[in-house]
Amino acid sequence: MTILEANKPLPRLNLTLERTVLSAFFPMLQKGCLVLCPKPVSVEEFLLALPGASDINLLEKIQTVFVDGHPVDDIKAAILAPDMEVALSAAMPGALGAVMRRGGYYASMRRHITFQAHESRDGQGAFFITVKLFNLLLSQAGPSLLQNGVVLDSNELEELAKPVEAGFVRGDLDGKKFPKEEAAQILESIQGGAIAIFTIQ
Amino acid sequence: MDKILRIDMGAEGGPKLAESPLGEYEGLGGRAMTSAVVLKEVPADCHPLGEENKFVIAPGMLSGTLGAQTGRISVGCKSPLTGGIKEANSGGQAAQVLARLGYAAIILEGKPADGSCYKIVINKDGVSIAEDKSLAGLGNYALVDKVKAEYGDKVATISIGPAGEMKMGAASVAFSDMEMRPTRHAGRGGVGAVMGAKGVKVxxxxxxxxxxxxxxxxxxxxxxxxRFVAGLNSHPVTSQGLPAFGTNVLVNVVNEAGGFPTKNFKTGRFEGASKISGETMAEQTASRGGVVTRGCHKGCVIRCSGDYTGPDGKWLTKQPEYETVWAHGANCGIDDLDVIAKLDRIDDDLGLDTIEMGNAIAVAMDAGLAEFGDGEAALKLMDEVAKGTALGRILGAGAGAVGRMYGVENVPVVKNQSLPAYDPRAVQGIGVTYATSTQGGDHTAGYAVATNLMKVGGDVDPLKPEGNVELSRNLQIATASIDATGMCLFIAFAIMDQPETFQALLDMINAHYGYSWTADDWAEFGMQILRNEREFNKAAGFTNLDDRLPKYFKKLPLAPHNITFQVTDAELDSVFNF
Structure with missing residues (x-):
C-alpha cells in the first residue's frame, strides 16, 4: 500500500534550510517526487504556478519536457492527469539534446514517441503526479518544486534527516515548532510519510 | 601546416621518410584530408592490415591557431572492422602540436616485418624514427610515463596499446590530454589495429x-x-550543462525517453540509470575531491571533461563519457560507476573503443558468458582481452565477432560496427544516420545540429513525416564539414541557436585561409567529403543493402514505447541523393 492509498491525512512538515544542503535532495528529485496538482491543468500552467517560477524564468530554462516518457512539444496542450510522470530538463548537448527539445527543429526525428495531447480538463479535484528534475534544473528549479511541497515516504524522510539537521534554519510539524537538535529525530520518527514544504534560502 | 610527412614503414633497410608540399590536398584538414587521401591512394580492395592500406593522421583546418575548440584530430584508413573507409577523430593535445609543427598530415605507408615496434619523434629539428622494443606490449599509461621520463611533460603523444599491437578490430589510437595522460581516443573502426600493422607504437x-x-x-x-568564444560562453549548453555534468548529462534524459539501450538493446529503460547519471557522477566526483571540469586540449573553453576519482580519493581515469557509461553500464546491466570507471581505464590503457567493447561484452552476456549486471565478470572478460587469450581476441574483435562466434542472433551492428547509445527504435531519425553513415553505426556521423543555420539542404519542414531522412542527410553533411575544421562537435548547439556564432565560425575560416565562404560553400564542402567516402565504400563492395539496421530492430518492439524501427528501405536509400 502506498502512502497515498493509506487514505489518512498526512502530517505537514515545514522546513527552512540553508542552500548548502540543496544537493542532498538531488537523488530524490532525479528519481521523482510526488507532487499535488490542484486540478487538471496544462504542463505550462503547472510550471508557472510553482513558487518563484517567473522570477527565475523557469519556462525558458526548461528546454525538454517528458510526460510519461513522451517528449512534449506543446506544453500548453499537454494536460496533466492523475498519476502522470513529468520529467524536466534544461538544454542538452548533441544531436539527442536537439532532438528532444520541445518544439525543436529536429522534433520529427523522434515523432514516433512524441506526446500526443488527448487528455481533457474534464476531471475535477486535486490529484498527484510525479515530477522529476534533471541536470541544471536540480539546482535551478529544485527550490521551487520543494517550496511547492512534495510527498515524502518514511524512507525518504530518513535519508534527508542528516542533511536537514545540517542545514536547519527553522521547522515545524503540523504547526508545532522544533529546534535544530530535534530535526533529524523528528524526520526519522515520522511513520507513513508526510507532505513536506521546504524553503531553501 | 603546409606539408605532408610520409613514412614508408616497409622500405628496404628500414622506414623511409619523405616530405612533400600539399599539392592537390591544399586547404584540406581533418576528415576532409583523411578521406581524400584514403580514396585517392588506398586500393579499396586491399586488406586493412596489409601494406597497401595507409594510416593517415590529420589535424583540423584551424588546429594550431589561436582559435577556440580547434583541437580535434582525424585518423583515417580502410577500417579492419567495417571493411570500408574510416575516419575516427579525437581531442587531446596532438592536433594543435602537429599543426604547429607544420604538418597537415602524417601518412604511414607499407608494412614492416611482424613484431616491429617503432617510435617516431617530431620536433622543430625534424623527424626521427627508430625501433624501440622496450615499448612493446606496454599499456598506454606506462608508455606515456616512459615518454614523459625521456622527453618531459610538454610533448604530445599518439600511441597504441596492446590491443593495437594485437591488431584487434576494436583497437583505438590514444592521444594525450593536457595532463599528459592517454585519455583521448580515436576509438571507432579499429584504427589502432592499422597503426599496429604499420609497426608504430608511439x-x-x-x-x-x-x-x-x-x-x-x-x-x-x-x-x-x-565573437565565437562569446557565443560559446553565452549558450547554456556550452557554458553550463557540459561543464557541470559532462556528456554523461544525457543518461537521465535518454532513459526518460525510453531510448537508453539496456542489456544488449533489449529495452529502452535502465532501472539503475540515476545511479550512473552525469548528475550523480558530478556529485560523487566533488565529494571525493576530484576536479569536475577540465578541457581535453589547450584552447578548449567548453571543458566538458573532468576527473573520475576512485573511492580512495585518487584519480582513476578521466570522467567517462556518456557513450562509455552507457556501453559498459546500462547495456551490460551494470549500475556501479566505480566498475564502469575501471572498465574505462582498462579500455584507455589497452587502447580500445569503449563503445565497441561495451557492446562486445553485452553480446557475450547475451551468449551466457556472464550475467547481465555482473561487474566483476565484465572486468574478468576485459582481463581476457588484456592477456590476448582466444576469448579475449574474440571480444577485442568487436560485438559482431562475438555474435558470430557464440551464435547470438541479435547483434547491434551496422557495417559490423557497434551502435552507440541511442536506441534507433525510439529516436528513428538517429537510426537513419546509424544505417546510412559511411562509417558504420556511429552517432557522431550526424551530430552537427546546426544545419538550419548552415543552410545544409535548404529549408526543411521538421514536422513533416519524411523529415527523418532529410534531417539525417543534412546532419551528416554538416558533421562532415565540422570534422574537417578540427572544431569540437559540441560547438554545434551554440551555432544552431545563435546565427552570429555560426557567422563567427565562417569568418574564422575565411580570415585564416583568405576564403569568402558562404554557408552554401560550407555545405558543398561537407557533401564532397561524403561523396569521397561513398565512392570508396562502393569500390570496396558496399551496396545499399549495407545501409540497413539489423532486421530485428524492425521486428522486436522496444519497451516502454513498444515501437519498432519504421523507416522504410526506400527512404534509407534516398538519404544520399547528391
Missing amino acids: IVLDDTDMPRRQAKDVEAFKDANK
Whole structure:
C-alpha cells in the first residue's frame, strides 16, 4: 500500500534550510517526487504556478519536457492527469539534446514517441503526479518544486534527516515548532510519510 | 601546416621518410584530408592490415591557431572492422602540436616485418624514427610515463596499446590530454589495429619554439574568434550543462525517453540509470575531491571533461563519457560507476573503443558468458582481452565477432560496427544516420545540429513525416564539414541557436585561409567529403543493402514505447541523393 492509498491525512512538515544542503535532495528529485496538482491543468500552467517560477524564468530554462516518457512539444496542450510522470530538463548537448527539445527543429526525428495531447480538463479535484528534475534544473528549479511541497515516504524522510539537521534554519510539524537538535529525530520518527514544504534560502 | 610527412614503414633497410608540399590536398584538414587521401591512394580492395592500406593522421583546418575548440584530430584508413573507409577523430593535445609543427598530415605507408615496434619523434629539428622494443606490449599509461621520463611533460603523444599491437578490430589510437595522460581516443573502426600493422607504437610530438599558425588576416581572425568564444560562453549548453555534468548529462534524459539501450538493446529503460547519471557522477566526483571540469586540449573553453576519482580519493581515469557509461553500464546491466570507471581505464590503457567493447561484452552476456549486471565478470572478460587469450581476441574483435562466434542472433551492428547509445527504435531519425553513415553505426556521423543555420539542404519542414531522412542527410553533411575544421562537435548547439556564432565560425575560416565562404560553400564542402567516402565504400563492395539496421530492430518492439524501427528501405536509400 502506498502512502497515498493509506487514505489518512498526512502530517505537514515545514522546513527552512540553508542552500548548502540543496544537493542532498538531488537523488530524490532525479528519481521523482510526488507532487499535488490542484486540478487538471496544462504542463505550462503547472510550471508557472510553482513558487518563484517567473522570477527565475523557469519556462525558458526548461528546454525538454517528458510526460510519461513522451517528449512534449506543446506544453500548453499537454494536460496533466492523475498519476502522470513529468520529467524536466534544461538544454542538452548533441544531436539527442536537439532532438528532444520541445518544439525543436529536429522534433520529427523522434515523432514516433512524441506526446500526443488527448487528455481533457474534464476531471475535477486535486490529484498527484510525479515530477522529476534533471541536470541544471536540480539546482535551478529544485527550490521551487520543494517550496511547492512534495510527498515524502518514511524512507525518504530518513535519508534527508542528516542533511536537514545540517542545514536547519527553522521547522515545524503540523504547526508545532522544533529546534535544530530535534530535526533529524523528528524526520526519522515520522511513520507513513508526510507532505513536506521546504524553503531553501 | 603546409606539408605532408610520409613514412614508408616497409622500405628496404628500414622506414623511409619523405616530405612533400600539399599539392592537390591544399586547404584540406581533418576528415576532409583523411578521406581524400584514403580514396585517392588506398586500393579499396586491399586488406586493412596489409601494406597497401595507409594510416593517415590529420589535424583540423584551424588546429594550431589561436582559435577556440580547434583541437580535434582525424585518423583515417580502410577500417579492419567495417571493411570500408574510416575516419575516427579525437581531442587531446596532438592536433594543435602537429599543426604547429607544420604538418597537415602524417601518412604511414607499407608494412614492416611482424613484431616491429617503432617510435617516431617530431620536433622543430625534424623527424626521427627508430625501433624501440622496450615499448612493446606496454599499456598506454606506462608508455606515456616512459615518454614523459625521456622527453618531459610538454610533448604530445599518439600511441597504441596492446590491443593495437594485437591488431584487434576494436583497437583505438590514444592521444594525450593536457595532463599528459592517454585519455583521448580515436576509438571507432579499429584504427589502432592499422597503426599496429604499420609497426608504430608511439609518435612523440614536440612543438617547442614553433610558432602558432597565423591567419592570412590576423586581425579579422582574432575578431571572429572573440565573437565565437562569446557565443560559446553565452549558450547554456556550452557554458553550463557540459561543464557541470559532462556528456554523461544525457543518461537521465535518454532513459526518460525510453531510448537508453539496456542489456544488449533489449529495452529502452535502465532501472539503475540515476545511479550512473552525469548528475550523480558530478556529485560523487566533488565529494571525493576530484576536479569536475577540465578541457581535453589547450584552447578548449567548453571543458566538458573532468576527473573520475576512485573511492580512495585518487584519480582513476578521466570522467567517462556518456557513450562509455552507457556501453559498459546500462547495456551490460551494470549500475556501479566505480566498475564502469575501471572498465574505462582498462579500455584507455589497452587502447580500445569503449563503445565497441561495451557492446562486445553485452553480446557475450547475451551468449551466457556472464550475467547481465555482473561487474566483476565484465572486468574478468576485459582481463581476457588484456592477456590476448582466444576469448579475449574474440571480444577485442568487436560485438559482431562475438555474435558470430557464440551464435547470438541479435547483434547491434551496422557495417559490423557497434551502435552507440541511442536506441534507433525510439529516436528513428538517429537510426537513419546509424544505417546510412559511411562509417558504420556511429552517432557522431550526424551530430552537427546546426544545419538550419548552415543552410545544409535548404529549408526543411521538421514536422513533416519524411523529415527523418532529410534531417539525417543534412546532419551528416554538416558533421562532415565540422570534422574537417578540427572544431569540437559540441560547438554545434551554440551555432544552431545563435546565427552570429555560426557567422563567427565562417569568418574564422575565411580570415585564416583568405576564403569568402558562404554557408552554401560550407555545405558543398561537407557533401564532397561524403561523396569521397561513398565512392570508396562502393569500390570496396558496399551496396545499399549495407545501409540497413539489423532486421530485428524492425521486428522486436522496444519497451516502454513498444515501437519498432519504421523507416522504410526506400527512404534509407534516398538519404544520399547528391
